[in-house]
Amino acid sequence: MTGLHWGILATGGIAHAFTSDLRTAGLDVTAVGSRRIDSAREFAARYDIPHAHGSYEELVADPDVDIVYIATPHPSHVENALLALDHGKHVLVEKPFTLNEAEAAAIREKAAEKGLLAMEAMWTRYLPHMVRIREIVAAGTLGEIRVVAADHTQRISTDPAHRLNDLALGGGALLDLGIYPISFAVDVLGLPERVSALARISDAGSDAEVATMFVHEGGAISTTVSSSRAAGADTAQVVGTEARIEIDRVWYTPTSFRVIASDGTVVEEFASEIEGRGMQFQALAAERLVADGAISSDVLGIDETVAIMGVLDEVRRQIGVVYPGER
Structure with missing residues (x-):
């Protein structure tokens, strides 16, 4: 593990499943962001997360966050991922990566420009x-x-x-x-x-x-x-x-x-x-990739995701x- 500080963007069902598995693996979940501060606070209390933010902008601007898990509905993935990348955060984007190839390519280009990891959360591949x-x-x-x-x-x-x-x-x-x-x-x-x-x-x-x-x-x-x-x-x-x-x-x-x-x-x-649902394996892979300075997964690379x-x-x-x- 690299000691990365995870930020969770959105608080729906998939965010709960992922965060529970992060805790199972002993990974550091530092912050959560929601469009409703009450939702963020409830989520943070449930998983003992130090920082709760009432907007996605506040989450990605949090200096204690290194990598953001994007857990919003599909049409928001591209906007949320680009926002996080623009703030210098690595991103793990829930599958499907985006709505279409053009949006996926936009994330790939921004990640390359920033020198940051952009990875699809196709957790099955890492099991x-x-x-x-x-x-x-x-x-x-x-x-x-x-x-x-x-x-x-x-x-x-x-x-x-x-x-x-x-x-x-x-x-x-x-x-x-x-x-x-x-x-x-x-x-x-x-x-x-x-x-x-x-x-x-x-x-x-x-x-x-x-x-x-x-x-x-x-x-x-x-x-x-x-x-x-x-x-x-x-x-x-x-x-x-x-x-x-x-x-x-x-x-x-x-x-x-x-x-x-x-x-x-x-x-x-x-x-x-295994313990938990198994979503922790993709997170462990992301931490290893960041530690190695990689901006694309060796299991499901960004080019393959776009394709x-x-x-x-x-x-x-x-x-x-x-x-x-x-x-």
């Missing part, structure tokens, strides 16, 4: 079982990887006013849920060379279900299914010519997996044993979803 899966893939245990398949399906809400259904808030299954399996496919196979997507659009105009099929280098295929209206298995597979990995539910959280050879022999089993947002833009183009203000 111990995902670290081990990358090691297995790199070792060639699976042979030539031909297929990656993953789903993220939940029954959340049909209320048009719910954040996940509200286009003005970047609502829809793609950005909230689909980002997980799509980022996983890119992690294993690299960026797609061809993108195909289908969706069912809700009465609110947001994507309730999204299915994607990507073709990657060498002809490997990835498929993903995401839904905010129906709960599925939430499992994933990486299939190679010599063996496959079967990741148990819920695959994007700390879980277990098996490596199964083509003849059906189980050659490795892995089970996650993935471009893939999501293409998916939205194909399914006909446009957020307010994009035209």
Whole structure:
């Protein structure tokens, strides 16, 4: 650990989950900022945080804060991240990084200009079982990887006013849920060379279900299914010519997996044993990167984050979803 002082920007549910895991890992949470001072004070009292600020501007101006976790709704990510970077703070931006590729590129450019770390909070990539899966893939245990398949399906809400259904808030299954399996496919196979997507659009105009099929280098295929209206298995597979990995539910959280050879022999089993939800691993990685003077993650670099947002833009183009203000 580097002894970085964390600032938490916003006090919603994801901010609670992240801050709880920071405390589990013994990291230093110095300040929290909210648009309502009462909310900031309640949050600070709950997690024993020394400074509570009644605006995001006050938070990023706090001289005791080194790195800011951006936990606002998707459309605010770019504004909040740029604000923090302009005040000399490193940023860990909740996924999806932004609404689109252009916004993600703006953060990348500002971070490079300031010499600061800008990192997407795709916490799944930093979990111990995902670290081990990358090691297995790199070792060639699976042979030539031909297929990656993953789903993220939940029954959340049909209320048009719910954040996940509200286009003005970047609502829809793609950005909230689909980002997980799509980022996983890119992690294993690299960026797609061809993108195909289908969706069912809700009465609110947001994507309730999204299915994607990507073709990657060498002809490997990835498929993903995401839904905010129906709960599925939430499992994933990486299939190679010599063996496959079967990741148990819920695959994007700390879980277990098996490596199964083509003849059906189980050659490795892995089970996650961690404290907390697991969001602390991305924070520990961010602290290491800052200590090393890096401005991009070695697990999910800023260039890859920007490119993935471009893939999501293409998916939205194909399914006909446009957020307010994009035209």
